[in-house]
Amino acid sequence: MSTDEIRLARAYLSRVAEPPAVALAGFIAEVGPVRAAELVRSGEVPVAVDSETSARRAVDQAERDLEVAAKVGGRLLVPEDDEWPRWPFNALTIAAANGLRCGLEPLALWVRGEFSLASLTERAVAVVGSRASSGYGQHVAGEFGYGLAEAGVTVVSGAAYGIDGAAHRGALTAGGLTIAVLACGVDVAYPAGHRALLERIPSQGLLVSEYPPTHTPARHRFLTRNRLIAALAEGTVVVEAGQRSGAKNTAASTAALGRVLMAVPGPITSSSSSGCHELLRSGSALPVTSVAEIIESTGRLGVDLVEANRKLDTGPPQGDAMRVFEALGLMSGHSPDMISVESGVELPRVRALLPQLELAGLAERVETGWKRSQNESWRGDT
Amino acid sequence: MSTDEIRLARAYLSRVAEPPAVALAGFIAEVGPVRAAELVRSGEVPVAVDSETSARRAVDQAERDLEVAAKVGGRLLVPEDDEWPRWPFNALTIAAANGLRCGLEPLALWVRGEFSLASLTERAVAVVGSRASSGYGQHVAGEFGYGLAEAGVTVVSGAAYGIDGAAHRGALTAGGLTIAVLACGVDVAYPAGHRALLERIPSQGLLVSEYPPTHTPARHRFLTRNRLIAALAEGTVVVEAGQRSGAKNTAASTAALGRVLMAVPGPITSSSSSGCHELLRSGSALPVTSVAEIIESTGRLGVDLVEANRKLDTGPPQGDAMRVFEALGLMSGHSPDMISVESGVELPRVRALLPQLELAGLAERVETGWKRSQNESWRGDT
Incomplete structure (x- = not known):
């Protein structure tokens, strides 16, 4: 079985099934990715797998997807590759085995950039927060992104407006490494205002996505994506989160995956910090006020x-x-x-x-x- | 033994010994306050008691002190009085029995105002913090003072500039109750800029001090005083504290006395909040962001x-x-x-x-x- 065959098979499956596809994952584990792709294509699969794949099984454009990705400097990472982040994703496998919704390793990952994902995530911290962030939150996210990158820690975030963008920019400014995990294809400029940021990240890190090229984001994809942010980092820092921020979802995944959850205190008069204070008050998150404290908290020991x-x-x-x-x-x-x-x-x-x-x-x-x-x-x- | 005799004896002793006078407290427990005063006066006391009392035992101005206090609406509370805060001070006795420095019930308390100290402290929360507070800290202290008072909770603090003053003022504005525990006589306007505040508090609460009239404050008296703030309240909220704030001392007493210690998050960019964040990060204090959370945290159940x-x-x-x-x-x-x-x-x-x-x-x-x-x-x- 050549790696090319496996890659083509997983490219096909990554477009056919909307993540997280639990039955398909089990099926691949059982029969292997190449055989699984064949059987999905012909519809000869168990009912559970069929319900995850029947709608799109005729959409067979794996080669084209790989070409489109390659045009923007992208490629498909598969679990069979050396640079697959086995250790970080171990937590997803354990969570899935425990029936947690935030679990399940991706079938494959579309990435853009030349770095090894395994190396980038050897020492990585996620910095996340609201899109509707305050000046305070953006300042802190930028400082943390800068300081972590300077200390040799990869900054993982979601490339959204607000906190995410500030964290990535901080890391880039420090000349450090950063990973943006997207809820759309690695060739899609979303959000549009972050086109330049998204173009730049691959030169100092990676864009990463479970979704094939040209896929556009959707609400449920952000939630599915958040588990990958949590899994790829040793810990997640929530800089600012209001009552309805998606960052609270990433926080929940972080805790469920057994990663270190941290929250930044802020003015109690600011609704942008209310989600952070809730995490602190419930004891779910550790307060962090500096890069040194983040590093102190996330070293596995x-x-x-x-x-x-x-x-x-x-x-x-x-x-x-x-x-x-x-x-x-x-x-x-x-x-x-x-x-x-x-x-x-x-x-x-x-x-x-x-x-x-x-x-x-x-x-x-x-x-x-x-x-x-x-x-x-x-x-x-x- | 009349209450007047006891009061005179304790008034004398309160001027003779600098609190906390551990040996003297034991001696009083053993022979009673009136006999203890006689023996201290004549110098016929054990060595340990002598070293606590010899310097000032000739200063016998109990009647005059009571008169001076009375002129400003003050009086001396003794443990034999009904309004002595027995339950709150129980924690001091336990702490003293365990050899903790923050322990030891006062020999007597000079108070100014007509309220019963026992009633005022049935439901009381301390709000403390730096003198060098920020606008944010003063705003929060004022809001908490107001909200607690409005909810029928007595606001205990130390009448200092900054956080303390804002907390008292908040309570007064709400038409609620407040206690200022002083490190000087209840007739002494310290700090001078708080003269009007100190004059007003007795109409909506009490000024309280271990020190007899005309006594001026000193650094060690603030530290000794802080244990009383912690003891008189069910919990202490530290609103802002820098690295060297006396509020950290009150926080330590609060924790040592088994009271609920709370800290208010603030901007991590503000050094005024660094002491609070330290308390939160070490797990010593619970984060609180509203009056409702303070009340939720301090109910003994x-x-x-x-x-x-x-x-x-x-x-x-x-x-x-x-x-x-x-x-x-x-x-x-x-x-x-x-x-x-x-x-x-x-x-x-x-x-x-x-x-x-x-x-x-x-x-x-x-x-x-x-x-x-x-x-x-x-x-x-x-």
């Missing part, structure tokens, strides 16, 4: 590592952080996989610890992976 | 009762609230004591439930106590 960082003044890192540190290359970089094997610390934990060691001035990224920082002042006895 | 309130649309109050409701007078008011006996629900719980039943439209206050509301739409079967 955030709390441990802040303590480790504090201890660095007088001594070595502790526990797993210590083991990861010791497994770092001295002269050349080691890959997270190598470090995981060397240290005996599981890979996701290694991935979470490395940026924290970097922040603590103990590790640095080089082309080949991670090595001990040259400025690292602490020298272990071991 | 707040959570239960919000639920009870919600259920009122379709049915009767639940549990203790139901029992208290049933013990209410139908035609005439019953005192909380009577209701406690009648319902078998302990007095503090009755006191916490009554205002909540009032909010739910089921009970109303009349001159003689509490009765069922005439508008109360639900009629039980019992």
